[in-house]
Amino acid sequence: MLRYDFEQEDFDKQIRSSAYTCNDDATASKLRDFLRSDTIGIDHIIKTPFGVRRLVYSDFTASGRALRWVESFITDRILPAYGNTHSLSTATARQSTFFRNEARQIVKHYLSATHEDALIFSGHGTTGAVQKFVSIMCRSNWLLPAFEDRASPGTDVSDGFLREDRWGSYECSLCTVRLKTEAQYRSHQGSEMHQEKLRKQRPKDAFEGTRRLCILCDPLAHHSSLLPFRELTRRYVHATTEPIFSDSIATRSGRSESNVEIEVCTLQLDASTGLLDEKDLVQRLQKIQSLNLRCKIKNTHKFAT
Incomplete structure (x- = not known):
């Protein structure tokens, strides 16, 4: 089985040595030149109303371009032993399972994630990740740390009950239930017990009334990444309050079936640079912070971004 243990080195050392570090402008320029030359279709020719022209691809926000070395690795190493990833009964299944699990370990290593962090394969790029995030938050009814009162000293109320033993199995210390994988624990977290x-x-939370969320969106993001958030405004309408910002997208209604109110605000661009206006972002965050302080004193609506 191919498990990326070519030198019999420590796993963390293997991951660190595989990283391509750009310490100076020359190295970064060299890396960009390599990626540009290795892009499939970089010299592709197309027919246009103005004659034959060299293709200029400008839709990287929606979809990136394929690289030869990535596609070659998939063709030469992945596809010959490709199989299911939910069993270890065959050689192809074991190899595919190793690939997936080790890819998860590598990503979690770079993100400094622990066994208490979940790394989820969305399967559909950024759009799929956004939809997965929205789905998870809707199931939790948008219960964010900003809405939770701080526990008294020495009392940890976070769901940090996952314990891993030296054999690699897991246990929920709260329910004294043993589990085989992290995925089973995440499923167990939603159980009634x-x-x-x-x-x-x-x-007990002293405030159980309306909770308000303001979602700040990147003005340069692809609209498929913004649509899931905009659709939330139809589900979580403003029944008792007005949106924080006048340019926010929000739905006003006389009644609501949820105690959550959501508005979506698209941040402004800096006209001189064409990039995000950081001053506008700071002002919006300061306004939300000041509203949070006032609401905390009055024990009224809570806000989160």
Whole structure:
């Protein structure tokens, strides 16, 4: 089985040595030149109303271009032993499972993630990741740390009950249930038994009324990454309050079936640079912070971004 253990080195050392570090402008320029030359279709010719022209691809925001060395690795190493990733009964299944699990370890290493962090393969790029994030948050009814009261000293109410033993198996210390994988623990977190025990440990929130969320969107992001958030404004309408910003996208209604109100605000661009206007971002965050402080004093609506 190919498991990227060519030199019998420590796994972390192998990951670090595989990174391409750009320490200066010359190295970065060399890397850009390599990526440009290795792009499939970089010299592609197309027919236009003005004659034959060399293709200039300008839609990187929506879809990136394929690289030869990535496609060659998939063709030469992945596809010959490609199989399912939910069993170890065959050689192809074991190899595909190794590839997937080790890819997960490499990504978590670079993100400094631990066994308590979940790394989810969305399968559909950034758009799929956004939709997965929105789906998870909707299932949790948008319960964010900003809405939770701080626990008393020495009382940890976070769901950090996952324990890993030296054999690689897991246990929920809250429910004393043993599990084989992190995925099984994430599924167990949503079970009625786990949630009931969490509710018994968690101190009662003094505020259980309306919770307001302001989603700040990148003005340069592809619209497919923004649409899931904009669609939320139809589901979580403003029934009792007005949006924070006048240019926000929000739905106003006389009644709502949820205690969550969401507005989507697209940040401004700097006319001189064409990039994000950082001053506008700071002003919006300061306004939200000041509203949070006032609401905390009055014990009224809570905000989160």
